[in-house]
Amino acid sequence: MSRNVRSAVIATGSFAWLSLSILPCAVPALAQSQQPPVVRGADTERPNGPGTAASPSQQSPDEQLSGSVSGTVVDPTGAVVAGARVNLTRENQSPSQGVLSGEDGQFSFANIAPGPFQLTISAPGFATQSSSGTLRPGESHEVPQIVLAVATAVTEVKVVPPQIELAELQIKEEEKQRVLGFIPNFYVSYVPNAAPLTSKQKFELAWRITIDPISFALIGASAGVGQALNQFGGYGQGAGGYGKRYGAVLGDSVSSTFIGSAILPSLLKQDPRYFYRGTGSKRSRFLYAVANAVICKGDNGHWQTNYSNILGSLAAGGISNAYYPAKDRNGAGLTFENTLIGIGTTAATNLLQEFVIRKFTPNVRSPSPPKP
Numbered sequence: 001m002s003r004n005v006r007s008a009v010i011a012t013g014s015f016a017w018l019s020l021s022i023l024p025c026a027v028p029a030l031a032q033s034q035q036p037p038v039v040r041g042a043d044t045e046r047p048n049g050p051g052t053a054a055s056p057s058q059q060s061p062d063e064q065l066s067g068s069v070s071g072t073v074v075d076p077t078g079a080v081v082a083g084a085r086v087n088l089t090r091e092n093q094s095p096s097q098g099v100l101s102g103e104d105g106q107f108s109f110a111n112i113a114p115g116p117f118q119l120t121i122s123a124p125g126f127a128t129q130s131s132s133g134t135l136r137p138g139e140s141h142e143v144p145q146i147v148l149a150v151a152t153a154v155t156e157v158k159v160v161p162p163q164i165e166l167a168e169l170q171i172k173e174e175e176k177q178r179v180l181g182f183i184p185n186f187y188v189s190y191v192p193n194a195a196p197l198t199s200k201q202k203f204e205l206a207w208r209i210t211i212d213p214i215s216f217a218l219i220g221a222s223a224g225v226g227q228a229l230n231q232f233g234g235y236g237q238g239a240g241g242y243g244k245r246y247g248a249v250l251g252d253s254v255s256s257t258f259i260g261s262a263i264l265p266s267l268l269k270q271d272p273r274y275f276y277r278g279t280g281s282k283r284s285r286f287l288y289a290v291a292n293a294v295i296c297k298g299d300n301g302h303w304q305t306n307y308s309n310i311l312g313s314l315a316a317g318g319i320s321n322a323y324y325p326a327k328d329r330n331g332a333g334l335t336f337e338n339t340l341i342g343i344g345t346t347a348a349t350n351l352l353q354e355f356v357i358r359k360f361t362p363n364v365r366s367p368s369p370p371k372p
Contacts, residue, residue, distance in 0.1 A: 065137035070108040073101045073121055073146045080105025081148055084123040091116055119143065127151045167195035171205060174273075176363040184212050187261065188353055189273045190364050196299040197273075199266035206262040210254055222249045234325020248323055255319050256342065260312020269299040270308045274353055282355075289354040293347035313342035 073084040086107045089096040101107045118132040126148035135141050161169070170191060177185040186209050197205070209215060223246040227237065235244040261272035275297060277288050296306035317338030321329045358364060 065114055066111045067114060067135050067137065067139040067141060068108060068110045069112055069117065069119075069133075069135060069141045069143065070106065071119070071131075071143035071146055073105045073107065073123070073148060075126070075148055076150060081123055081126070084121055084126075084148065087120045088112070089118050089120070096120075114139070119146075121146055121148065123148055125151055163195045164198055164201075167197050167201055170194050171197070171201060173363075174205075175208060177361050178214075178363075179357055179360050181362055182214055183218075184209050184214055185357065185361055187273050188276055188357075190276045190278075190358070192275055192277075193301075194273070194275070196271060196301070197265075199262075202265050202272060203258075203262045205272075206257050210257055215253070219249045219253060220246060232325050232328050234327050248320070251323055252316060252320055256312055256316040259315045260309050264308040264312050268307055270304065270306065271297045271299060272308060273297075274350055276353060276358065278354070278358070285354050286351065289350035290347045292350050293343050309346060310339070310343065313339040316342065 069088060071086075073081045073086070075081055080101075080103075082101055082103050082105060084101040084105070084107075085098060086101060087096045087098045088109050090113075097109055099107050099109065112135055114135050114137045116132065116134050118130060120128065120130050122128040127150070129146055129148055131143050131146055133141060133143055170189070174186050174189065177188065177190075179185050186205060223242060226232065226245045226249070227235075227242050230237075232245065232248065235241045235248070264270070265272045274292055277285055279285075280288075292306070294306050294310065295303055296308065298304045314335060317335035320338060321335065
């Protein structure tokens with residue numbers, strides 16, 4: 001009847017034919033005990049023994065319900081993006097699965113269990129995008145076309161004011177510096193690498209300290225001391241003598257300030273300020289302060305001979321011969337004497353600046369360490 005029957009027959013000839021007639025039910029049972037059943041397919045037959053695929057009825061529920069997720073990655077112009085990294089993540093599951101989009105921009109994940117999922121798509125030069133969805137049992141889910149936006153370049157811009165504006169800001173800070181809160185201390189910089197001053201700023205600073213009310217008061221005090229000591233006796237005593245002494249001290253102050261701190265520094269490109277050091281041994285700070293009477297920082301940031309102070313003292317001394325009493329004029333001798341006095345006064349002032357005055361000057365910016 002069937003192939004199973006024929007394979008079970010041992011006898012030959014007419015006996016086999018008789019056996020088929022008499023034992024129609026016994027033979028199939030015997031054949032089944034000797035051979036495994038076969039699975040018939042459309043074109044093939046294969047035994048369903050160990051190591052072979054199970055039939056649909058024997059598959060696990062997860063294998064029957066798993067699906068796939070696919071999609072396409074493009075740029076804003078609609079052109080496909082190849083090599084985009086696509087990661088698929090599931091809730092409470094790790095690690096994520098990842099693939100790269102192909103030359104046609106397409107990607108695909110197979111054997112994905114049903115449930116919510118999230119895609120994260122990234123590619124060089126593009127902003128990272130994300131897409132989420134829910135995969136139904138056995139579904140081949142195609143996500144909507146994923147359009148990657150071009151990444152916006154973020155450039156950190158550090159706004160640095162121009163040198164002129166920076167110097168102006170630093171001058172405003174210096175104009176707040178007053179010893180004991182009221183005596184002007186404008187020509188000291190507590191910023192070692194302060195921006196150089198323009199010629200206009202040098203003249204403005206000279207004018208600012210000249211017209212300061214405290215400057216006029218200090219000049220008046222100096223004139224009073226000179227009268228009490230009867231210096232420059234040719235001026236006489238009384239109100240007239242005091243007025244002449246006041247005018248002489250004022251002339252010395254204005255001429256030395258504008259010539260030594262504005263005119264010559266502008267012409268010679270030198271900075272008229274004292275740059276507070278504040279670090280190092282006391283000996284090194286002492287030598288630094290004294291040396292700054294004859295050296296200064298140029299507008300180029302390099303140290304150089306302080307021609308502005310030296311020549312300014314000479315010029316101021318020469319001008320003073322025009323208004324000192326005739327008997328107190330000594331020509332070149334007085335001029336050089338006043339020059340040496342001016343340089344010595346500058347050195348003494350610098351020492352006070354380095355070791356004393358800063359302690360009594362409020363509104364001082366904390367200096368940063370000087371460059372070596």
